Amino acid sequence: MSTLQDPRLVAVCERLKEVRAVVPFLSSKGGVGKTLVSVATALALVRRGLRVGLLDLDVTNPTVHLVLGVRPGSVAPKEEYGVVPPEVSGVRVMSTVFYTLGKPTPLRGDSISSAIRELLSITKWGPLDVLVVDTPPGMSDELLELLTYIRRFSSFLVTTPSRLSLESTTRLAELVAGRVAGVVLNMAWEIPEEVARLADRLSVPLYTLPYDSSVEVALGNPEKLAGTRFAKAVDTYLGERVLRLLSTTPR
Amino acid sequence: MLSLSQYLREVGWGRVSRVVVSLGELQAVDREVFEFALKELANLYSVDIGRFELVEEEASFECRSCGFRWRLKDLELPDEVREAIHFLPEAAYAYLRCPRCGSADFILASGRGVKLEGVEP
Numbered sequence: 001m002s003t004l005q006d007p008r009l010v011a012v013c014e015r016l017k018e019v020r021a022v023v024p025f026l027s028s029k030g031g032v033g034k035t036l037v038s039v040a041t042a043l044a045l046v047r048r049g050l051r052v053g054l055l056d057l058d059v060t061n062p063t064v065h066l067v068l069g070v071r072p073g074s075v076a077p078k079e080e081y082g083v084v085p086p087e088v089s090g091v092r093v094m095s096t097v098f099y100t101l102g103k104p105t106p107l108r109g110d111s112i113s114s115a116i117r118e119l120l121s122i123t124k125w126g127p128l129d130v131l132v133v134d135t136p137p138g139m140s141d142e143l144l145e146l147l148t149y150i151r152r153f154s155s156f157l158v159t160t161p162s163r164l165s166l167e168s169t170t171r172l173a174e175l176v177a178g179r180v181a182g183v184v185l186n187m188a189w190e191i192p193e194e195v196a197r198l199a200d201r202l203s204v205p206l207y208t209l210p211y212d213s214s215v216e217v218a219l220g221n222p223e224k225l226a227g228t229r230f231a232k233a234v235d236t237y238l239g240e241r242v243l244r245l246l247s248t249t250p251r
Numbered sequence: 252m253l254s255l256s257q258y259l260r261e262v263g264w265g266r267v268s269r270v271v272v273s274l275g276e277l278q279a280v281d282r283e284v285f286e287f288a289l290k291e292l293a294n295l296y297s298v299d300i301g302r303f304e305l306v307e308e309e310a311s312f313e314c315r316s317c318g319f320r321w322r323l324k325d326l327e328l329p330d331e332v333r334e335a336i337h338f339l340p341e342a343a344y345a346y347l348r349c350p351r352c353g354s355a356d357f358i359l360a361s362g363r364g365v366k367l368e369g370v371e372p
Contacts, residue, residue: 007367059341083338099335100345106355107344115341118364122338 009149011121015082018127019053020249022153023242024146025184026176029168030137032160033186036215037234038134039067043222044235045242046090050129053085056095057146058136059115060107065097069220072102082124089222094123112141130242139172147175154181154245156207156238157198161190170198180204182241187211207237266299269371276310276323276362279337285365310362312347316354323362325350340364 016022025038035058042054056064065072068088076098077083085092096105096115107115125131133153136142146153155176159169173180183199185191188208199206212230225231272289274280282305293300310323328336328346335342340363349357 008364077338079338096339096342099339099342101335103345104355105341105345107341108356111341111344111359114363115339118339118341 006117008117008121012117012149015120015123015125016131016150019125019131020129020251021242021245022131022133022150023181023245024057024133024135024153024155025158026135026143026155026172027158027165027169028137028139028143028172029159029162029165032137032158032165033209034137034158035063035067035134036230037156037158037184037186037209037238038132039064039222040225040231040234041238041242042091042130042132043089043226044231044239045130045132047226047235048239048243050242050246051092051127052090053092053094053125053128053131055120055123055131055133056093056097057116057133057142059096059112059119059142060105061136062095062097062100062102064093064095064134067219067225068093068222072097072100077123080124082122084124084126092125092128094119094125109141113145116142116145129246139175143175153179155179156182156184157202158184158186159195160187161185161192161195163192163194166192166194166198170194173198173202177202181245182207182238184209184238205241207233207241209233209237266301267370267372268301269304270300270302271304271306271368271370273306273308273366273368275308275340275364275366277336277340277343277359278364279333280365282307306368308362311360312343312349313358313360314349314352314354315356315358317349317352319349319351320360321350 025034027034042052045052056062070088075086077085085094157169157173157180159165180202182205184207185195186209189211196206210229210233212228214228215230218224218228286303289303311320313320332346348355
């Protein structure tokens with residue numbers, strides 16, 4: 001009797017077959033704004049007429065739905081030989097919150113990997129120009145899942161000017177070098193030399209996003225969020241950058 | 252099925268006499284529907300299979316904190332919770348706690364997912 005590899009990995013590749021570009025937002029430090037930048041980018045790309053998916057890869061502590069104003073339980077993926085992600089503000093959204101309803105869901109390493117494989121193997125994204133991925137902090141299972149079987153991606157490294165964040169981002173850059181589309185300096189109260197050096201070393205652009213206190217008030221309201229200085233900067237810099245990426249990606 | 256057809260190509264087998272698939276109880280897969288779907292997929296991917304064998308694996312849990320073991324069968328769960336776990340077995344960690352000590356740190360010891368256990372030429 002022969003034993004086979006995890007068949008979900010084959011299913012994941014099948015499910016992502018019609019996705020032109022996978023764009024994860026990465027940072028090994030928490031609190032730098034990955035979720036906000038991810039969601040704002042996804043919304044900006046929809047406004048530019050692209051077909052966009054948004055995956056919340058933080059399976060134990062998902063928050064993408066909060067930025068979009070989705071109450072857990074109010075929308076759900078539709079079963080159809082797999083599950084079709086619900087569309088929110090034009091974005092196809094997938095998150096474990098649709099199944100855990102926001103309850104605390106403590107998972108150890110293997111269970112995190114398993115939850116991600118399960119979610120990706122059942123999700124029918126359909127044809128997408130871009131799948132934006134919001135990732136949790138750290139260099140653990142979620143990142144390893146991405147690196148292991150979603151090999152073709154172009155990520156953005158997100159940091160703040162804090163030395164703690166910069167040090168973490170520099171460390172992370174070693175792991176994903178060659179798969180970085182840009183460095184994002186968020187809440188940029190200053191522009192440290194180290195961040196410019198990091199972008200230079202990776203040969204990618206550096207994008208500076210302002211600290212904007214109006215973002216907190218706009219949480220849960222995508223239209224209001226789009227009007228903030230922060231979201232406009234995301235649209236101008238990251239929207240343009242993703243469009244350029246797509247121009248070199250085969251259909 | 253794609254995984255199986257790739258495997259058959261790799262090992263150079265034209266057909267297989269027996270395929271064993273285990274169905275984890277946690278995901279509550281309907282056996283008849285599943286067997287029908289497997290046969291349809293086998294035709295679609297031109298995989299010549301003699302016999303499918305579906306084995307149900309009982310779902311059980313083990314507390315990492317106090318070592319208590321319990322079965323899914325011992326629990327009374329609302330339909331919506333069963334459905335959530337059907338799609339995402341790890342959702343069990345959101346809804347279940349150790350019946351003895353209340354810990355959220357437990358192992359899904361068996362009965363998770365659908366697994367291709369093996370094939371015979």
